Amino acid sequence: MRWKTVEYSGWGRVESATGEIARPERASTLAALASERPAPAIGQRRSYGDACLNDGGAAVDMTRLDRVLDFDAESGLLTVEAGATLGDLARIFAPKGWLPPVMPGTGFATVGGAIAMDVHGKNHHGAGSFGQHVTSLVLMTREGPKTVKPGSALFKATVGGLGQTGPVLSATIQMLKAKGDVMIVTEHRIRNWDHFLDRFARTDTTYSVGWIDATARGAALGRGILEEAETGGGLVKPAKRGKRVPFNAPAFTLSPPVVRAFNAAYWRRVPDSGRTVVKPIDDFFFPLDKILDWNKLYGKQGFHQFQCVVPLDQAPALKAMLDQIAASGLASPLAVLKRMGPGRAGYMSFPMEGYTLAVDFPNVAAAERLIRALEGDTVAAGGRIYLAKDALASGDAVRAMYPEHGKWLKEVTKADSDGAYQTSLVRRLKLRSAP
Amino acid sequence: MTTWIILGGTSTIARVFARSAAERGEGVILAGRDLDDLNASAADCAARGAPVAEAVAFDARDRKSILGIVERARTLDAFSVAVFVGSMPPQDQIDAEPALIEGTVTDSFTGPAECLTRLAPLMEAHGKGTVVGVGSVAGDRGRVGNYVYGAAKAGFHAYLSGLRNRLGRKGVHVVTVKPGTVDTAMTWGLDKLPFLAQPDKIVSDIFRAVDRKRDVIYTPIIWWPVMTVIRAIPERIFKKMSI
Numbered sequence: 001m002r003w004k005t006v007e008y009s010g011w012g013r014v015e016s017a018t019g020e021i022a023r024p025e026r027a028s029t030l031a032a033l034a035s036e037r038p039a040p041a042i043g044q045r046r047s048y049g050d051a052c053l054n055d056g057g058a059a060v061d062m063t064r065l066d067r068v069l070d071f072d073a074e075s076g077l078l079t080v081e082a083g084a085t086l087g088d089l090a091r092i093f094a095p096k097g098w099l100p101p102v103m104p105g106t107g108f109a110t111v112g113g114a115i116a117m118d119v120h121g122k123n124h125h126g127a128g129s130f131g132q133h134v135t136s137l138v139l140m141t142r143e144g145p146k147t148v149k150p151g152s153a154l155f156k157a158t159v160g161g162l163g164q165t166g167p168v169l170s171a172t173i174q175m176l177k178a179k180g181d182v183m184i185v186t187e188h189r190i191r192n193w194d195h196f197l198d199r200f201a202r203t204d205t206t207y208s209v210g211w212i213d214a215t216a217r218g219a220a221l222g223r224g225i226l227e228e229a230e231t232g233g234g235l236v237k238p239a240k241r242g243k244r245v246p247f248n249a250p251a252f253t254l255s256p257p258v259v260r261a262f263n264a265a266y267w268r269r270v271p272d273s274g275r276t277v278v279k280p281i282d283d284f285f286f287p288l289d290k291i292l293d294w295n296k297l298y299g300k301q302g303f304h305q306f307q308c309v310v311p312l313d314q315a316p317a318l319k320a321m322l323d324q325i326a327a328s329g330l331a332s333p334l335a336v337l338k339r340m341g342p343g344r345a346g347y348m349s350f351p352m353e354g355y356t357l358a359v360d361f362p363n364v365a366a367a368e369r370l371i372r373a374l375e376g377d378t379v380a381a382g383g384r385i386y387l388a389k390d391a392l393a394s395g396d397a398v399r400a401m402y403p404e405h406g407k408w409l410k411e412v413t414k415a416d417s418d419g420a421y422q423t424s425l426v427r428r429l430k431l432r433s434a435p
Numbered sequence: 436m437t438t439w440i441i442l443g444g445t446s447t448i449a450r451v452f453a454r455s456a457a458e459r460g461e462g463v464i465l466a467g468r469d470l471d472d473l474n475a476s477a478a479d480c481a482a483r484g485a486p487v488a489e490a491v492a493f494d495a496r497d498r499k500s501i502l503g504i505v506e507r508a509r510t511l512d513a514f515s516v517a518v519f520v521g522s523m524p525p526q527d528q529i530d531a532e533p534a535l536i537e538g539t540v541t542d543s544f545t546g547p548a549e550c551l552t553r554l555a556p557l558m559e560a561h562g563k564g565t566v567v568g569v570g571s572v573a574g575d576r577g578r579v580g581n582y583v584y585g586a587a588k589a590g591f592h593a594y595l596s597g598l599r600n601r602l603g604r605k606g607v608h609v610v611t612v613k614p615g616t617v618d619t620a621m622t623w624g625l626d627k628l629p630f631l632a633q634p635d636k637i638v639s640d641i642f643r644a645v646d647r648k649r650d651v652i653y654t655p656i657i658w659w660p661v662m663t664v665i666r667a668i669p670e671r672i673f674k675k676m677s678i
Contacts (some may be wrong), residue, residue, distance in 0.1 A: 030472065
């Protein structure tokens with residue numbers, strides 16, 4: 001296997017790494033790599049910060065191991081190589097009446113990445129996290145393939161485990177029965193924070209997500225649009241080809257006045273009485289994927305995403321955080337609020353029952369300071385930040401947020417005693433050493 | 436609807452080709468040496484809609500396996516063939532061990548040519564079907580850095596031209612595909628790869644050529660003007676160049 005020295009970055013383009021990358025196309029090649037030169041696996045690098053980087057070290061690009069190995073049309077059990085993307089699986093199986101059980105905000109995420117981050121989606125309140133639908137996975141250990149089943153400590157250390165137990169070769173996933181390959185989406189205009197919480201408490205649809213105007217202040221604080229959706233059958237709209245952002249956008253593109261004006265217009269787009277629309281599956285689950293490299297909209301200095309979750313009873317703390325964000329005037333139009341259920345499958349999984357808020361910020365010093373302050377507020381509220389998005393947290397704070405870190409560390413140390421699978425994030429947060 | 440016999444089915448481009456054929460509703464018989472890997476690709480093609488998806492053993496250097504392909508083909512109502520076989524040892528390895536030439540030429544030219552010649556009467560009898568032969572821009576001119584592989588591909592190009600001449604009379608179309616550098620396992624980590632293309636692009640160009648019954652294509656198209664210029668350079672000057 002040849003290695004190629006590459007400079008690569010996370011989705012936020014703030015953090016980058018230089019290192020050797022191998023890109024196996026066959027399971028046998030991955031097995032040889034795992035025994036000769038074990039290195040962390042990376043996929044489509046949709047993590048925003050440094051979770052998908054190994055600066056100064058090696059990494060294994062899994063994107064060419066992306067085949068469907070088995071599908072049972074009766075039970076919906078799907079076995080797939082880890083490099084397959086969830087968007088690809090949705091495209092293949094939705095016409096047959098099955099969807100990936102959990103889909104994050106981008107269809108470019110791979111199955112391996114979805115496992116390593118135990119991702120959640122717009123159905124988290126009911127369906128839980130991705131790892132809860134994995135019925136079996138195969139880890140490529142240094143001794144060869146090893147099947148890992150739910151219930152074992154190794155499974156809990158692998159799901160949400162940041163790739164630290166080694167590369168996932170393939171996984172068996174219980175797919176979700178879908179009525180068809182379109183989404184029936186009802187959009188509600190939300191006046192303010194309390195209105196949002198009230199609607200989230202009453203929503204009973206399978207999928208729900210809130211877009212929030214993180215620039216609105218005062219009485220309008222927390223205004224936004226709630227989308228509630230179910231799968232449906234109907235005419236299939238042909239998929240459009242993705243568009244590209246031709247160059248790094250100039251700084252004013254996402255400047256405060258532009259964002260405020262955009263957000264106000266976007267909010268008014270939905271009539272006060274709400275409306276119901278039919279959307280192709282991709283448009284609902286992966287609205288930004290149509291612009292293939294939208295991360296360039298933030299210019300070449302890149303951007304951060306802050307995402308936290310706080311327990312239900314800490315909603316006032318989250319409201320105070322949103323107030324800080326709105327007062328800063330730094331937020332971009334991309335801000336999401338969602339009520340999560342308790343579902344999680346691994347020791348280091350992000351979800352907890354509560355409210356999760358995700359906001360993008362351009363990479364400027366003031367935003368960095370704000371994110372660090374918000375991280376402190378999250379710890380104080382008994383919440384967590386999402387490591388798939390993080391580039392700024394401190395190790396102590398993260399350990400305080402993830403109480404099962406010790407159990408995870410014990411399993412990871414067994415699977416990888418010499419730390420070969422460490423990534424830039426794991427080193428930055430010192431997650432592989434006991435506190 | 437046709438069934439593609441895909442020689443060299445484990446190659447990066449072949450895998451993408453098989454997947455696209457499956458999504459077009461066409462059958463695939465993946466032929467190559469690594470049966471474990473071919474079985475995984477066959478399962479993938481079945482999930483994507485291929486009515487026939489199977490793996491068979493094939494080695495361009497093994498006549499028995501070529502005869503096995505012909506036997507399998509005999510049981511098909513109608514079929515098409517796509518050839519992705521080839522091997523490209525670095526020229527300096529060949530210079531150090533000239534015995535490698537035989538294997539390179541067998542993989543990239545004579546093995547697939549023998550298989551196609553044995554399949555040709557069946558295709559003539561059907562009076563339909565397509566042969567896709569993947570050559571290389573390296574076959575357009577012998578270069579110091581890669582001339583044994585280039586010579587094998589040049590031979591294959593001439594063979595395909597003759598085969599087109601023969602089969603075209605019986606309603607079977609032959610497409611010669613000349614890709615430039617493609618982002619595959621074979622080129623991963625190599626330096627100096629001008630106009631590097633993704634396998635998806637090569638495959639969409641191939642299917643367009645199949646559907647439009649094109650004879651010879653360069654893919655991506657930039658290689659057509661590039662190779663037109665390179666072919667036009669007088670040998671007197673070319674022999675002093677290293678490109």
